[in-house]
Amino acid sequence: MIPPRRITVVGASRLGCKFASRAARAGHAVTLIDEHPQSLARMSYDAPYFYGTALPAALTNENAIAQVVLESNPALAECFEAGVDLRLGAVAWGAFQNGPNARHIGIPKVGLIEGTGNSLVEHDVLALATGMRDFVPAFAGSNLPGVFGVKAGVAFLDLYQCYEGERTLVLGTSARAVDFVRRAVARGIGIVGMVEPGPGFTAGPEAAAEIAALGIPVHRTSTLVSAEGRTAVERASLRPVTGGGDLVLDCDTICIAIGVLPNIELPAAMGCRLRFDAGAGSWLPETDLTGRTSLPDVFWLSDFAAGEAALAPALAAIAEAGPTGRLIPPPETATGQGAYLRFWIQTMRDAGGDAVTLCKCEDISRADFLGLAPPPYLNGGLRHPHSPVTGTGGTAPRIQQDLLKRMTRVGMGHCQGKRCRDEAALLLSLRFGIGMEEIRPGSYRFPVRPVDLAAIAAEDDTHDTREKWSYWLHEPEAMQSRPDGVP
């Protein structure tokens, strides 16, 4: 008999739902947390999906939306039937367990915000299945309503069923871009074209033929320069990567389908060891083939790791409750996405230049980022130019992205770098000729979403945290009577 364990699954991704329902059917007490359906206020943070500045009016009816969201995901119904405790529209803002220099957490727990209140949900095992987020590089006009990421686009189309757009331009030709086109076409939305900086079609010849049959033009060896419009997207300018004149296309929406990156904020902020995966073009938690991370009883389930193949072994590992062994990483992601993202950024930077706003929260350009310029509110510069390359290499990182964060504020704004941090790292890599793996990524911090103080505040203070709260190390009385033997 397997002793049932309390398992918290964060993320109702495909893997998260599957794992939750299987674990529940295996007799475990499972809680599944997902931040969707998001309230309008939360969607406006562009995390995890990049919705951009236009949020359809239909979203204001949050109850109707919640219903649609439930009905559009049969995997959730499956979880419900299996007896999973579903916490939807709930933000897992942090996860905590005892470890070095934090020995008073007690039972491992997830910090949860639901509506206007919060709680700490205890578990024996934590499974992080937080899925993927949009990768959205900067370009002139990227702040215009009508620009969104492919995950947000699919959410508008299918999850929330409130897509607003009739003539959409799609950036990228990956399988995910093609998938978006299929869904959009099925709903009668016009696709004015697809843009591809390379000579080919990333999703392969069959997909290319399908797109051709739909009569959708593919602009090869072209990149995006800018979006234009008075109050929303009206046009997009493309430029051949080999040089030459711009092509201006009429469109009302731009779907950025260049790539998606794993949501690693929770494992990273918890302190799971990370490794750079060149195939994915991202840092990933180190896992073994069961999805086990470097932290005890914390699993990471992702299509960037072993994917579905990890689910059964993960359940078996949980049943054994064995100690964490040596991690044997799954093979590197073979998507080639890393190189693709890099190529896009290189062509967009060549075409758009460094005056483009890189960090939308703090309004900082690529040039000011790369030059470590103090942010505008300081009205000043540096006495002498300084390079962000501080390390000489070997086993040590050569660039600390945190240094750039601190000095330029790129990644310090309300999105906490969710929109710009990956492009920022790529820019550093391109500009200074330094491998991505030699750039220590900016640190991840809790809460992983911005949260109202009133929502996150403890209403359950213990006597110690309420009455005995100390400022600094002593209460003043204690200062007056220092222990004997001390001057």
Add this chain to the structure above:
Amino acid sequence: MMENFDVIIVGAGIVGLSTAWRAARAGARVLVLDKGPTAYEASSRATGYLSLRGETPEESPLAQAAERLWDGLDEELGYPTEWTQKGRLWAAITPQAFDALQITFQSFQRTGIPFEFIDAKTCRELIPALTPHTLGGIHTPRAGHANPQRTSQAFAWAFQDLGGEIREYTPVLDLLTRGGRISGVRTPWGEIHAGSVVLCAAAHNAALLAPLGIDFPVAPVRLEAFVTAPLPPLFDQAFIAHGLAIRQTRRGNIHVNGGPHEWTAAGVATEMPKPTTPLVRNIARRLFEVFPTLRHAQMLRSWAGIIDVTPDQITIVHAFDAPKGLIAASSAGHGFGMSPSLGLALADLALQGRTDMPVASLSLARFADLPQDWRRIWNWQPGSYNT
């Protein structure tokens, strides 16, 4: 090739960087070594106050020397520190806190700094957003705050502008001595020699000094902090109330730190984990108990930092007689504000063996009678949690 410097500084925190800049300015060949990146520990995690040390008047002269140096530091370094000299206010919002403030005030009055006990109305004139429950406070128009990350980096860049070198990810594993003098340090990549070595490795100093038979009494402790999203200007004083240090940054974020803290241990060169805990929920609640308008401010990011605390919470500046040329410092949890004068004192000691800075009473001599197991007596041992 054997490398040779006038001064090696162990630790690229704000204390080490300030010392390095001063020493380089005096013409010395200086090398700074750190086990990790520049200013990645306490120095980039502090609130950013200059405390004038009313709590420990013994070291107030050094803090006041720092205050004089803070003015004009931006121009001297050539990089912005966000120094804001708008005074400091301690407010009480509960009767217990009010009583405690009155005791604190007695200590403050021993400093000669113009501290004034003010009533609730005056507190709320200074900071209108304060809760109506405010009962009174202590105010001084002096002191101020700055951005710890910018200030640390400003020292680093100013030092590099003078030709100084900072070597990251180069831990010092051992101190080398010859004939009663310090002769250099050993790193994983070999020995580096210098006539003088200054230990600015915070709590790690103790582990570096232990093999020389020297007891360096510091205890590391982990503290938590967070910032909110930027807000319109609310106040610009260095502010303390309800067990929290609360500062509004130039950018507009509310920066808050305080509360229970966990004692830890420091090895020679291992990075200490700095996890945050659900404590931010309690800090959040206290924050809007002080500033009711912040109820709907948004928490953006939290972090923890580790500081080195001395038994009497007073700075240590010590130049050893044996081995000669070795100097060690601990800033006892308020090294950010103190860094300009502390660095000056340490650089003087390294280059001339003496200093005009008021540090004579800050040596290790005061701990002659310290019991061996002071950390146990204080309950400051690794794992104990102060509430």
